[in-house]
Amino acid sequence: MITLERVGYSYSRDTVVPVPALQEVSLSVETGAFLGIVGPGGSGKTTLLQIMSGLLLPTKGRVMVEGHDLTRSANVRRRVCFTVGLVFQFPEKQLFEGTVFEDVAYGPKNMGLGRVEVEDRVREALSRTGLDPERVAGRSPLALSFGEMRRVALAGVLAMRPKILLLDEPTAGLDERGKRRLGALLESLHERGVGVVVASHDTGFLSERVRDLLLLDGGRAVARGPAREVLEHPQRLRASGVAVPFLSAVLSGLAEHGRPVGVESMTVGAVADALASSLKSPPGAS
Amino acid sequence: MTETDPTVLQAISVDFQYSNAEQSTALAGIDLSVGPGEWIAVMGENGSGKSTLLKILAGILRPTGGRVLMNGADLQALPSRSEVARRIGIVFQDPETQMVSPTVERELAFGMEQIALRPDHMRHKVNELSQAFDLESVRRRPPQSLSGGEKQRVSVASILAMGPSVLLLDEPTALLDAGARDTLMAMLERIRSVGSVSVVLVTAFPEEALRADRVVVLFKGRRVAEEEPRSLFLHAQDCERWGLARPPATLLTAELRDRGVEFPPNVMTADEFVSEWVGGDHGRRKGGPS
Numbered sequence: 001m002i003t004l005e006r007v008g009y010s011y012s013r014d015t016v017v018p019v020p021a022l023q024e025v026s027l028s029v030e031t032g033a034f035l036g037i038v039g040p041g042g043s044g045k046t047t048l049l050q051i052m053s054g055l056l057l058p059t060k061g062r063v064m065v066e067g068h069d070l071t072r073s074a075n076v077r078r079r080v081c082f083t084v085g086l087v088f089q090f091p092e093k094q095l096f097e098g099t100v101f102e103d104v105a106y107g108p109k110n111m112g113l114g115r116v117e118v119e120d121r122v123r124e125a126l127s128r129t130g131l132d133p134e135r136v137a138g139r140s141p142l143a144l145s146f147g148e149m150r151r152v153a154l155a156g157v158l159a160m161r162p163k164i165l166l167l168d169e170p171t172a173g174l175d176e177r178g179k180r181r182l183g184a185l186l187e188s189l190h191e192r193g194v195g196v197v198v199a200s201h202d203t204g205f206l207s208e209r210v211r212d213l214l215l216l217d218g219g220r221a222v223a224r225g226p227a228r229e230v231l232e233h234p235q236r237l238r239a240s241g242v243a244v245p246f247l248s249a250v251l252s253g254l255a256e257h258g259r260p261v262g263v264e265s266m267t268v269g270a271v272a273d274a275l276a277s278s279l280k281s282p283p284g285a286s
Numbered sequence: 287m288t289e290t291d292p293t294v295l296q297a298i299s300v301d302f303q304y305s306n307a308e309q310s311t312a313l314a315g316i317d318l319s320v321g322p323g324e325w326i327a328v329m330g331e332n333g334s335g336k337s338t339l340l341k342i343l344a345g346i347l348r349p350t351g352g353r354v355l356m357n358g359a360d361l362q363a364l365p366s367r368s369e370v371a372r373r374i375g376i377v378f379q380d381p382e383t384q385m386v387s388p389t390v391e392r393e394l395a396f397g398m399e400q401i402a403l404r405p406d407h408m409r410h411k412v413n414e415l416s417q418a419f420d421l422e423s424v425r426r427r428p429p430q431s432l433s434g435g436e437k438q439r440v441s442v443a444s445i446l447a448m449g450p451s452v453l454l455l456d457e458p459t460a461l462l463d464a465g466a467r468d469t470l471m472a473m474l475e476r477i478r479s480v481g482s483v484s485v486v487l488v489t490a491f492p493e494e495a496l497r498a499d500r501v502v503v504l505f506k507g508r509r510v511a512e513e514e515p516r517s518l519f520l521h522a523q524d525c526e527r528w529g530l531a532r533p534p535a536t537l538l539t540a541e542l543r544d545r546g547v548e549f550p551p552n553v554m555t556a557d558e559f560v561s562e563w564v565g566g567d568h569g570r571r572k573g574g575p576s
Contacts, residue, residue, distance in 0.1 A: 040463045040464075040465055040466075041433055041434050041435065041462070041463045041466060042433060145332065145333050146332050146333070147332050147333075172460065172461065173332075173460065174332070175331040175332040175490060175529055176331070176490070176529050176530060176531040177331060177529045178332065201462075201463050201464065203464075204534065241463060241464060241465025241466075242463065242464055242465075243463070243464030243467075244464075244556075245534075246533075246534035246535065246538075246556050247534070247538070249556035249557075250538070250556045250559050250560060253556060253557065253559075253560035254560055254563060254564070257560060257564040258564075259563065259564055268534070268537050268538055268541050269541060271538060271541075272538060272541035272542050272544075272545055272547075273545070275542060275547070275563070276542060276545040276546070276547050279547065
């Protein structure tokens with residue numbers, strides 16, 4: 001579990017114009033969470049993920065991972081990097097080993113695991129992302145397609161078996177099939193109890209999957225809650241310049257026209273159910 | 287050169303093969319024609335050849351078969367590369383890769399300097415474009431200090447400064463947030479209303495493709511469809527096979543029909559859905575079991 005207590009972060013703080021990227025963000029992410037982080041460009045999404053992973057230390061406040069205060073010692077931070085996995089934006093740009101196997105094995109090897117364990121983990125991580133280990137393990141990552149390279153990079157983090165997985169704009173550049181495959185992978189990780197935190201512009205992708213949403217604007221957490229509640233009142237998203245997902249726009253549009261429809265969840269099926277049953281008892285037809 | 291030819295840019299059975307032989311043919315037999323003021327969207331899954339086609343249309347890559355004509359003249363036969371660059375502008379996904387100047391206004395003038403336009407004309411153009419693309423307040427700032435949306439507006443404006451007849455855009459909004467995306471698309475719509483520039487827009491977003499006159503679909507390096515966007519998105523199975531995202535409205539109306547609710551299939555946006563639903567005629571249960 002990761003807990004942020006009134007976390008602040010400023011870039012260029014040694015200069016006369018420090019740039020505050022995060023202010024007073026408090027948040028806790030349980031193992032088993034499925035959280036989406038949305039916000040316009042420059043709102044602090046990436047900074048927040050890097051702080052949660054222990055990669056950046058906050059300039060204010062505290063970060064606790066599994067009860068340990070990250071701001072206190074480098075030893076704690078070193079242990080954290082195996083508990084919390086961070087997948088950077090465009091992670092495929094960081095593939096550097098000669099073979100897919102070596103690239104995915106890099107993390108587990110650094111953990112000091114034995115050869116057999118490393119091989120097991122590499123095979124499992126590749127399979128999870130939908131890549132056939134037999135086919136790709138010996139190839140150069142650079143000879144793969146863009147989508148496959150993205151999956152190799154993801155496998156490299158999964159091979160460390162993090163309890164909480166943080167992803168920064170994981171859908172960027174993926175086509176429709178790639179997005180669906182990624183969505184299914186994140187859902188299966190969530191079902192297996194891994195905490196999943198996704199920062200993304202793609203609110204449509206998030207809205208169909210995550211349980212909770214956090215809206216950042218100007219480095220502050222301006223809205224947070226169950227995804228359905230945040231999406232049912234999209235005024236805040238719109239005001240922050242965040243894309244309002246289609247279903248959310250439909251529900252708020254219907255409410256504005258005096259035809260509100262209550263839904264169980266933000267899925268196409270649930271909205272269709274609610275719309276269909278609203279016709280059985282049209283409002284005002286008493 | 288045929289001055290009366292209604293096509294500004296035309297690809298005639300264009301083939302392209304990358305030199306490393308292990309890759310299959312990247313493009314095969316592509317025909318495409320762009321009329322004056324026309325907007326064409328190009329869609330297709332990753333690796334279908336969209337970016338390659340755009341680079342060939344821009345004259346950056348030489349097709350291994352077929353021809354590309356600009357106003358009837360073969361691009362590869364034109365004596366001057368700068369003439370092609372002036373008439374056919376290309377904007378890539380990542381604006382970082384194409385910024386070369388110390389300030390925004392120098393960046394806007396950069397292309398014009400390369401084609402040696404008169405200084406007073408350049409000044410006039412820089413003023414006009416700064417206004418049209420809402421860049422007045424950042425004119426003297428280094429492009430690197432701008433937000434992603436501002437950078438992409440600088441890219442588009444600096445290309446338009448050269449007065450091209452065709453603007454080629456390779457997923458220009460892929461890295462932008464919703465606000466910046468809407469702003470850029472609204473500015474492109476304004477250019478469209480003037481009608482002097484044709485646009486070829488590679489996009490993964492159905493909402494953007496809906497703005498186009500026609501959508502060209504690439505699949506495994508071949509052109510498998512060329513259709514008006516609204517009719518393309520009605521073909522659920524084809525879109526599925528070609529890996530295209532469809533407007534979410536089409537998924538919702540399909541689910542409603544499965545539940546016995548009649549609803550016109552040609553509803554493509556949230557606004558259209560809402561007005562159709564509250565409009566009265568639709569959203570009624572089919573006759574039958576009640």
